[in-house]
Amino acid sequence: MVCSHLLRHDKEMEAAMFKGCGFVPDLLSLQAWLECAWKAGFDTAGSDMLGNVMQGSHQWIGTTECAALLRFFGLKAQIIDFTGGLKNPNIQENDTGEQMHMGVACDNCEQCPIVGPRYSSQVVNNYDLCEACHNLPGADNVAPFRLVQNEQASHNKAGVTVNPTEADKNQQNTLPHLRLMEWVWSYFVVTNLYEGTSESPEDDQSTKAGAVHAQPSKQTRGASHWQHQEERSSKHQKTGNQQSNGKSGADYEASGSNSSAAVTRSGKPPLYFQHEGHSRTIIGIERFRPLNSKSGLKEGCSDDGFQYHLLLLDPSFKTNNIASALSNGQGWQKLMKQGIHNLRSQQYQLLFVDDGIVRGREQEEWKVLKASETY
Secondary structure (H helix, E strand, O other): OHHHHHHHHOHHHHHHHHHHOOOOOOHHHHHHHHHHHHHOOOOHHHHHHOOOOOOOOOOOOOHHHHHHHHHHOOEEEEEEEEOOOOOOOOEEEOOOOOEEEOOOOOOOOOOOOEEOOEEEEOOOOOOEEEHHHHOOHHHHHHOOEEEEOOOOOEEOOOOOEEOOOHHHHHHHHHOOOHHHHHHHHHHHHEEEOOOOEEOOOOOOOOEEOOOOOOOOOOOOOOOOOEEEOOOEOHHHHHHOOOOEOOEOOEEOOOOOOOOOOOEEEOOOOOEEEEEOOEEEEEEEEEEEEEOOOOOOOOOOOOOOOOEEEEEEEOOOOOHHHHHHHHHHOOOHHHHHEEEHHHOOOOOEEEEEEEEEEOOHHHHHOOOOOOOOEEO
16 A cells, blocks of 8 residues: 555656556565565565565565565665564663663764764664764754664753653553654654654644544545544533534544644555554554543553544455445444554554655665664
């Protein structure tokens, strides 16, 4: 589905993918294309693990294989790891408590491993700086950066490592994949994920009571991306007891460019969503604030009181059943909506595709696969 969307909505990517044929090949052909990517040097480590053979096999094609194939075509496919609170195994602590990023060298001073904060460029693949080099004037040329560190350690304004608060620990234990939900929300809402520019101000929001009715976008032709933004009038917000279409007791907060709409179509490509043994497609996300939430943690909410539902397409459900439920406006929630309580696996991976095509020397830098972010 990710490939289908890219072929339909980006002419440059359409020309780059599958030799410009304009459609997604069958499974055997996809496996052959993946072998071509391996032979070209993309994800050689993954290729070796699978014996360098994919076509005609029953090998599981996951996020890394998809990323290798898309990067072979020149697409900026990136992987995000969500570990559910587990420490990044590549980050260790030395005797003084500083974090060491094992196997990662500073691309300016060549310190290896990087000790202390590590800054990973979001515009140059596989480009990392130590804190000292990040503070140099020339570092702006490859900005913006993402700070990479284990979440068990946080820093105050002076840059001194401090112990996490009890509230931090409680939230981590109660909502191990809250960061995943928040990341997906930001992906669909924010125009540029790394620059943090939103499509609309967060404070320009209104709410109203009502049941969620998802309608596929005709613009995206089957690859719709929905941000549910049910709104509630100020009159009903004061009473908190108005019902509409049989659903009450929740504030659905708007976050799109049109605060009066029930659904915002972001136009973003869907996300490839994987955990061990299964993969699905995230086509959107719903965010709402339960009115009866006195304690966010007990209600499964974030610190600001929001709950999230992923909108998924799951290959284990028949396409005809999903299409029928969407057409009738009934029963689609059971087939497509999943809250944070449904994320029972310890680890998840997301794949997303940035804008633009890379070629030549820049494409060479994308051959080695690693997570661009780890939570």
